[in-house]
């Protein structure tokens with residue numbers, strides 16, 4: 001028998017066009033029944049209103065499929081590694097940030113000590129209890145790199161992807177040393193590789209779970225025929241890959257926009273360098289978590305498409321910080337009291353500077369939001385309300401939307417002039433033909 005090498009499908013567009021049930025089930029599971037995902041006339045799939053929305057109505061709250069906090073944001077904000085809500089206390093948030101920023105800089109020693117006390121909650125700030133945060137739960141694998149808001153979040157993340165990507169003693173990776181090398185490479189080059197690794201890990205872990213369930217069923221039925229042909233495992237892998245399959249994607253090195261400082265004549269060599277970088281990263285990841293049964297996931301083609309999917313889907317992860325609320329509260333106190341309290345809080349606010357309001361920032365893939373197309377005169381926007389303090393994407397109607405209309409968001413700052421908008425949208429690989437662009441071009 002001739003063995004053919006199996007490849008995973010990369011894009012789910014054909015399935016979506018033929019009325020794939022995946023999005024219907026997803027929408028039903030989120031109870032966002034006011035929307036529908038279906039093919040557009042011109043550019044793949046899109047999201048359509050299945051009811052009328054008034055301005056300000058909630059259109060969708062979308063739970064991320066995979067997400068991560070940017071490595072560079074980890075000093076600024078201590079958040080749950082699963083739901084991205086802020087954890088610890090106002091003291092921990094402020095003290096930790098000032099302490100970590102102060103490390104290695106010949107700053108005021110006395111102030112650094114104060115920051116350390118704050119970080120360890122040995123110093124209490126006035127009114128901080130008005131802003132309670134969930135306690136800090138350690139990673140079950142002992143890595144001391146990821147923390148959680150609850151045991152259930154820690155367990156969920158462990159089962160979802162972290163058990164393979166943990167550098168602690170309990171890690172289920174092939175080699176913690178290899179994993180650390182992969183993480184270091186990502187932090188030195190592009191932390192998008194960490195998100196790609198998460199996407200691959202969650203697919204492997206889902207596959208293993210499905211296989212265990214199937215094995216139990218198989219024992220009951222004593223039916224081994226499909227296993228002999230090896231079809232069952234591949235179809236389980238396909239099933240595990242499905243949520244990522246549905247995302248719009250292109251190869252990273254083909255779709256990445258040419259940076260301003262790279263001349264057009266050097267474009268080919270720039271794209272080759274990006275491909276080489278992805279290859280290096282993938283080799284390091286293979287050394288850390290390769291699973292022979294999931295080999296198709298580790299092809300450069302798939303890796304490049306996963307990264308390209310994150311590039312093209314414009315999905316920032318943003319969670320507002322309670323530290324900003326805290327200082328705003330202090331600022332709103334009656335003058336006499338404020339003066340007294342400021343003596344304690346002002347030095348910390350001064351040390352934080354403008355950074356006091358830095359929110360949790362990252363990248364995530366939201367399965368439904370990522371189906372929304374762009375318009376420079378959108379009828380919806382991604383906007384967090386006061387109660388939206390987690391990593392979910394919140395989409396609100398910014399105009400009345402009629403049932404049957406396509407729901408669009410703006411991928412860029414829509415206040416910009418036509419030429420600037422065009423330049424930014426080039427990163428997404430299309431020229432916008434929305435009514436506003438057409439009118440401004442005429």
Ligand SMILES: C[S@@+](CC[C@H](N)C(=O)[O-])C[C@H]1O[C@@H](n2cnc3c(N)ncnc32)[C@H](O)[C@@H]1O
Nearest residue numbers: 043044045248312313370371372373374428430
């Ligand atoms: C986040 S995805 C949106 C969903 C996508 N249409 C799909 O089929 O999955 C972004 C991609 O959709 C396409 N797209 C979105 N808005 C567009 C527009 N206004 N005109 C042309 N293409 C658009 C571009 O290819 C873009 O890179």
